[in-house]
Amino acid sequence: MNAKPMSSLRPILSLVCLFIYLAASSPAAYAQAGGEITPKGIVYPRYTDANRPTGPLTIGTTIYNTGQNTHQYWNGSSWTNVSTPGSGPWIINSNDVYLNNNNRVGINTATPTATLEVQGTSFSVSRVHTITSAPATNTYIMPYNGTLATITDSSANILDPGGNGNINGTSNNASHVSIQVLNAIGFRLTFESFDFGNQTNSSDYQLILSTSSDINDESSYLAKLSFLQNTYPNKPFNLNGGFFILHFKALAGAPSVPGFKLRYQALYPVSIPFQPYSEAVGGGLKFNTxxxxxxxxxxxxxxxxxxxxxxxxxxxxxxxxxxxxxxxxxxxxxxxxxxxxxxxxxxxxxxxxxxxxxxxAGNDKESQMKMHFEEIRLETGTNGDFTITPTQITTNNSISVFGNNTVNLNGYGFLNRTGPTGIAPSAASVPFSIYASGRIIGSEFNAFSDARHKRLRSRSRGDTDLAQLNRLAVSRYTFIDTVQKGNQEQLGFIAQEVEQAVPEAVSKIVDYIPSVYAMAERVSYDSAAHTLTVRTQQPHGFAAAEDIKVITAQEEHKVRVGTLIDAHTFRLNGWQKATAELFVFGKSVSDFRTVDYNRLFTMGISAIQELSRRVEQLEKENAQLKAQNDELSQMKSDIATLKNLLLKAELPEKSAEK
Known part of the structure; x- marks a missing residue:
């Protein structure tokens, strides 16, 4: 016999000594727990959760828990399992679970050939869809996400959940049969062949892919294939994720859908061609031309x-x-x-x-003009829509206005791309592309301002601009025309006052003022002469042949006074229809003043720059004064020091004299 080195026996001797110690120190407790040393092996003390020892215990004390069927050791504070409870072969080693040392796990196989191999007839896994072939001996897996698992059965697959050639597992036929398709990945299938049992006639059937369980809901159809019995269309269906229903439908005059087997195969993306046609349902017209x-x-x-x-x-x-x-x-x-x-x-x-x-809306673009009762819409394909309704204009793109109409103005303010902001104080005929009777509002207003469009004449003088702006009076006011302009209090300027301080910022145009702004007291229409006689409660202040603005319930009218009867009554010629009520707005004036707020704003910038220069100058002067003050303070301190030195020098001399 070969002698074994003593080092190889140390673990065994240590364990034997431990049991000898336990038996000697507490033989009754050890024996009671069933612990013993036999020639066949070591029997650990046996306990349950209810009677196992509690501290204080030596760390490493080991027992066998008969309730959990596992060894446990004392870790200093609690009992800890040495192995996984149960009688199976799985064990826990750190955070890894493995079978033997090949890093492969098998279920229902002792020789796994992959990292994870599962063998069996069927099983259920969360978020995995399965299709069982006929007979039900194989299960094909479609994972919830990731790459579609390979589905192979020779070159295609057989889908026959009933297992006997009938989708519902019976011999009964139906007018149509549906299969639910759960597709969370996105793939395309071609249905390669159909076996409709023993039917021998050639009546038509349809295979329909739909999102609805209602076979009559044609709005939910994604695709529809027609084919003759015992033939295959070899056409693909698109499945791009989601919930689908496959309907097998017998057309009118065909036998009910029998039991069937379906062969299918996954394909790369392809298109589904359909031949369109028109049909008059319930009538006798069908156009395939x-x-x-x-x-x-x-x-x-x-x-x-x-x-x-x-x-x-x-x-x-x-x-x-x-x-x-x-x-x-x-x-x-x-x-x-x-x-x-x-x-x-x-x-x-x-x-x-x-x-x-x-x-x-452009050459050879997909565009059309739709006219409805309440709107006109210009659909410009990829460029967006342009819609005109009685209350608004809507567009998904910008609007460019080309063309203009000449309007006579008696002075106006302007922003021009070829020159500076200014006014034209004298009358002129000016081409306008957009004319608005009210205000224009928007998030921003941009004028052409490129230097290459301008001739620079001079720089504005800030001191002059500041002096002019100091003469302006900011006022709070409301408009007389509350219908068009509202009744909210405004903060701004009065044009006539601005004209006194900054005449360049005021322009004169032709417009209507609310000089009357009241309902007519009486209205009389002469249908034969087509005249309308109007009487106002207050003196109207109109003159013969003067342009005025009046408003009916339907629209506003800019008309000319025909005959001036008295201070309260006037007649309008060429009036076309009777009106029960009339609102008299006022007369037209040629000196309607507008304020160029952009000029005032620009002058404000110039004035701010002037104030900034003045503040900067004052800061410089203040710094100089501060430096001089510091210098004087230092001189004052030096004089005080000299004075103290002189006083100290005089004291000894006075003492000597005494």
């Missing part, structure tokens, strides 16, 4: 997918539509309506009657 033309009134639809309706209407281009007397839709995807409507070869255009030019 590319051209629809009702002839007999000399109408002609010669373009592909075109339509012509009406006397001498013409649709001569792709997908064009002409409706009405001598309408002509000559552009692709164009529509001409009404007498003489003509799209004049423009694509995606829309024209309404009378030879009106086509309304479109």
């Amino acid at each position: 590319q051209v629809l033309s009702f002839e007999g009134n000399n109408s002609r639809a010669t373009g592909q997918y075109s339509t012509a309706l009406g006397f001498f209407s013409r649709s001569t281009n792709h997908s064009s539509t002409a409706i009405g007397h001598q309408s002509h839709a000559s552009g692709r995807y164009s529509t001409a309506m009404g007498a003489g409507g003509n799209t004049k070869g423009y694509d995606y255009s829309f024209s309404i009657g009378g030879g009106i030019s086509p309304n479109r």
